[in-house]
Amino acid sequence: MTEAVRTQGLFKQYGPQIAVAGVDLVVPAGSFAGLVGPNGAGKTTTLSMITGLLRPNAGQAWIDGLDVWRDPLQVKARVGVLPEGLRLFERLSGRELLIYNGRLRGIAKGDVEQRAEELLAVMDLTGAADKLVVDYSTGMRKKIGLAAALLHNPSVLFLDEPFEGVDPVSANTLTDVLQRFTASGSTVIFSSHVMDLVERLCDWVSVMSGGHIVAQGPLAEVRGGRTLNEAFLQLVGGPRNSGDTGLSWLGAKQ
Incomplete structure (x- = not known):
């Protein structure tokens, strides 16, 4: 198996709080991989360390065999990132944002302009290409952010909650583009x-809980004949309190 991403013992601590407690993650090249876990499991922190945005307290990470912290320029040339809480240059138009990102990446002006037009068309943003990003909807912002992440043709694309707050039409567009990318x-x-x-989307999945990877592998293997939701609840643990405990006042008529 050719590995696109591997981590060993990734660890991150903020004061007394351990956010990631020694993550060993493996993702095969060419896969559509999901990193799943409950809120607070350490998913965002893990992705931030793998992509070089956050330095770990301990551990290592490799992308396409390159050490993230020893070969930062080569690694950053190979990755695209769509982070959670996406921040964009909002006083630029969608077209200007793409061209600016491409020029920062060192792509020739003519190539950037051609790629930008193609991405705007694929993302169904041609009609809003000259509109300021500050006026974009959530779905439009996710699509222009994905376009910017794809502009330099990365080999590995990292997305943190890419479908959160996105309408079904925009989500369908994002899905089509991502499936073409992995194909x-x-x-x-x-x-x-x-x-x-x-x-629905992934062929590989890694499950996080409490800052650890508790299961990973091909989707069918992790599911083990169950739905992924059932497998997930068994792996991370369901609610500890009974639904009948407390809240006796809730819904009571006055």
């Missing part, structure tokens, strides 16, 4: 806590 042999890794979405 070409590139790799997508996206974090989510929506099991149905991961089950």
Whole structure:
């Protein structure tokens, strides 16, 4: 198995709080991989360390065999990132944002302009290409952010909750683009806590809980004959309190 991503003992601590407690993650090249876990499991922190945005307290990470912290320039040239809480240059138009990102990446002006027009068309943003990003809807912002992440043709694409707050039409567009991307042999890794979405899109899944990877592998193997949601609840543990405990006042008529 050719690996697009591997980590060993990734650890991150903020004061007394341990956010990631020694993550050993493996993602095969060419896979559509989901990183799933409950809120607070450490998914965002893990992705931030793998992509070089956050330095770990301990551990190592490799992308396409390159050490993230020893070869930062080569690694950053190979990855595209769509982070959670996406921040964009809002006083630029969608077209200007793409061209600016491409020029920062060192892509020739003519190539950037051609790629930008193609991405705007695929993302159904041609009509809004000259509109300021500040006026974009949530779905439009996710699509222009994905376009910017794809502009330099990365080999590995990292997405943190890419479908959160996105309408079904925009979500369908994002899905089509990502499936075309992995069909070409590139790799997508996206974090989510929506099991149905991961089950529908992914062929590889890693489950996080409490800062650890508690299961990972091909989707069918992790599911083990169950739905992914059932497997997830068994792996991370369901609610500890009974639904009949407390809240006796809730819904009571005055």
